[in-house]
Amino acid sequence: MVVGAGPNGLAAAVTLARAGLRVRVLERHPGVGGGLSSAPLTLPGFVHDVGSAIHPLGYASPAFRDWPLHAFGLEWVWPDAPSGHVMPDGTGVVVERDLAGAAAGFGRDAGTWRALFGPLVTGWEGLLDDVLRPLPRLPRHPFTLARFGLRGVPPSTLTARLFQTPEARAAWAGLAAHVNLPLSTPGTGAAALLLGTLAHAVGWPFPRGGARSLADALASYLRFLGGEIETGVEVRSVRDIPPARAVLVDSSPGVLLGLLGDRATPTYRAWVRRYRYGPGILKLDYALSGPVPWRDPALARAGTVHLGGTLEDIAQAEASVARGEAPERPYILAAQHTLFDPTRAPAGCHTFWAYAHTPPGTPDSYAETVEAQIERAAPGFRDLILARTLTNARQLEAFSPVYRGGDVNGGRGDLWGLLARPVPTPTPYRTPAPGVYLCSSSTPPGGGIHGMPGYWAARAALSDVFGR
Template sequence: MASKQSYDAVIVGSGPNGLAAAITLATAGRRVLVIEGSETIGGGTRSAALTLPGFVHDVCSAIHPLGVASPFFRDLPLAKHGLAWVFPPAAIAHPLDDGSAVLVERSVETTAAQLGPDAGAYRRLMGPLAADWRNVLAEMLGPLRFPRHPISLVRFGLPALLPAASLARLLFRGERARALFAGMAAHPIMPLEWPATAAFGLMLGTLAHAVGWPLARGGSQRIADSLAAHLRSLGGEIVTGQWVARMDDLPPAAATLFDVTPRQLESIAGDRLPASYRRKLRGYRYGPGVFKVDYALDGPAPWQAAECLRAGTVHLGGTLDEIAASERAIWRGEHAAHPYVLFVQQTPFDPTRAPAGKHTAWAYCHVPHGSTVDMTGAIEAQIERFAPGFRDRILARSTRNAAEMAAYNPNYIGGDINGGVQDLRQLFTRPVASLNPYTTPASGIYLCSSSTPPGGGVHGMCGYFAAQAALRTR
C-alpha cells in the first residue's frame, strides 16, 4: 500500500497527463506523490522488448507531433533528462495502388507539388494554418473558453466543423489529395462522415508542416522517464506496483488527481461522489478499440514506392472511399476486410531500437469495442499490398487484440486508446458538461486524464489544466 504520510497532492496514474499534473503541482511548491499500478511508469508511452532480445518496441504511442508541439512540454528541460526527438525527413507517406506515394514534407509547397490539380487548394488550406500553428494549438489544446486568438480559431474552426469526407471532396478533385487527407483524419477512430472529423486531419496536417512527426530516440518510454526525472528533481515522489482500488488505499492529501477514465473514477471514489454525478459518469461513451502488431524484421519494409522509407508514419488504406468504409464498419460492430492501417517504421531513423542491420515496425488498425478478433492477416495483407515481400522479412511478431489492450492498460476501456469518444458532442464535455471539467463535486478530487479536454494524445495538457484547477482551490 502507499505510504500513509501526508502530501499536498497525490496523483493516481503515471501516464503523460498524470506526470504533467504532478510536475505542475511540484513546480508550484506542493509536495507530490504519484502512484502507478504497473511496475513501469508511462501509461501510453511505455516501451518494452515484445519480440526478440535487442528489439525495443513502443507498446502504444510511437509518433509524437503533439509531444514536441505541446505548450506544456516545450517549457520543460526534458532534453536535460535524456529525451531526444528524432525527426524523419517526411512526416507521413500515403502509398497508392499505382505504385506511387504522396509524402507530407515539412514544406507545404513541396507537399502540394505532389497533388497535381489540387496543389493550389492544398496550399490555400494548409499554408495559413501551418504559419499560425502556435495560435491554432493554443485554441485547440484546452477546455472551452473565450478565444484568445479569435481570427486563428475562425480560420481553423470553420473547415474543422465539417465531416472529413465532405471537406476532402469539397476542396480536392483528385484522389491523391483526398486520400492523403482521409489518412490524417482517420486517426481518432470515427466515421469520416461525422461532423468535425475534419478537425483531426487539419490539426495533424498542420503539425506535420509546422513541427514534424517525431519519435523519441530509444523508445517512447524515454518521454515518461524524462518527465519522471524532472518531477523527482522538483522533489516529487513516484511509487510503482501499487494498484488503487478505493480512496482508503491512498495516503492523506489535500488534493487527489486521477489519471484514469470515468469508469475507474467512479469505482475508486465511490460514495464520495454525489449520485447525480456518478450517473453522468456512467453515461460517458467509450469508442472502438485497436488491434496492434509489433514486428522484429530482418530488413526495412520493401515499399513499392521507395520514397515511403523517408517517412516515419505510413498510412495504409488506399483511397478516401476505402478508408471511410473501413471506419464506418467498426461503428457497425464489423471488422473491415481492408482495414485502414497505421504503420510506423522507427529503425530507419533510430537504429538504437534493434540489433545492427535489423528493424522494428509498429502497426495497428481500428476494430469494434472489446474485439477479440485476430486482425494480423488483414493488417499484413494491407502492408503486402504496398510493400510486397514484407512477410518474408518478419523475424517475430507480438500482437494484442482490443480486449488484451484493455487488460494491459485499464484506461483502454474496450481497447479505446483515446480515453473515450472524441466526437463533437464529447470532445469538450468530457467527462461531463461543465465549465471546469477537471473538478468533481467532491472536495479535493480531480480528473486529469485524456477523458478531459483536450482528449487523447501525448501532450500533457489534460494534466496541466487539472493541476491548475487544483491550485486555484488549494
C-alpha cells in the same frame, strides 16, 4: 497525490511540483509512462512502443515545450518526411514537412493544400493554445481558431471535396482517420487539420530510443523538482491513497467512480455512465530482418505510413468498424522508427509498429487481414518477420483502464465527446468530491501525448485548493 503515471499523470505532477508543492505519484505498473512507454515486445534488442509511437503533439505541447526535458535525456528524431500514404496500386503519397514542397506534390491541389494549411501553420502555436484546452473558452487567437473551426468542425468527407486529386483526398482521409470514427462524423476534419498543420509546422518527430524516453524525462524532471514516484502500487479504493490535500486521478472515469464511492453524486454518476468510447484496435509489433520492402520506395522517407487506399476506401473501412463489422481492407496506422533511429533494433534489423481499428469482439485471427494489407503494399514483408506480438482491445484495456474497449483516445473524439468529457461543465476535471480531480485523456482536450489534460487538471487544483 497523483494516481497513475501516464503522460497526463506525470504532466499533472510536474505542473504541481513546478508550483512548489510536494507531489507523490502512485503507478500500478513497474515503470512509468502508461501509453507512453516502450518494451522489448518481440525479441531481445528490439525496442517497441507499447502505446504511442509518433509525437508531433508531444513535441509541440504548450506544456512540454516550456519544460527543460532535453536536460533529462529527451532527444527528438525527425524522419525525412512526416507521413506517407499508400494508394490502392501501391504508389506512395509522401507528405513533406515543407509546406510548399508538400503542396507541389499534390499537383492540381497544390493551391488548395497551401490555402488550407498555410495560415494555420503560420499561427500554429496560438492554435495549439486554443484547441488543447477545455471547451468552451474565449479564444486567444480568434481568427486562427475561426479558420480552424470552419474546416475542422464539418465532417472530414465534406472538407475533402475541396480537393480534386485522389492523392490529396486520400492523404486528407489518412490524417482524419486517426480519430477512429466514421469520416462523416462532424469534427473529424479537426484531427486532419491539426495533424497536417503540425506536419508542416514542426514535423512528426519521436523520442530517440523509444517513446519511454519522453516518459522517463518527465519522471526525472519531476524527481528533480522534489516529486516522488512509487511504482507497483494499484489504487483500488480511497483507503489506498495516503492523506493529501488534492488527489488527481489519471485513470478512466469508471475507475474514478469506484474511488469516489458515495461521494459521487447521482448526476455525476449518470454522466460517467453515459460517457461513450470509440472502437478498439488490434495492434501488431514486428521484429524484422530488414526494412519494409514498400512497392514504392519513396515511402521509406516517411516515419508514419497510412495504409487504406483512397478517401472512399478509408471512409468505407471506418464506417464498417462503426457498424460493428471488421473491414476486409482496413485502415492501418504504421510507424517505422528504425529507419531513422537505429538504436531501437540490432544492426540491420528493424521494428514495425502498426494498428487497425476494430469493432468489439474482433478475433485475433484478424491479424492475418491486417498483415495481408501490409503485404499488398510491401510484397515480401512476411518473409522479413522474425517475431510478431499482437495486442488486442481487451489486452489494451487490461494494460490501462483509460483504453476502455481498446479505445486509444480514452473516449470518443466527436464534438459531444469533447464537450462532455466526461461531464459537460467548464472545468470537467473537478469531481463532486472537493480536492479530487480526473486528469486522464478522458478529460479535455482528449487523447494523444501532450499532457494537457494533466496540466489543466493541475491548474484547476492549484486554483481551487491552493489559491494559486
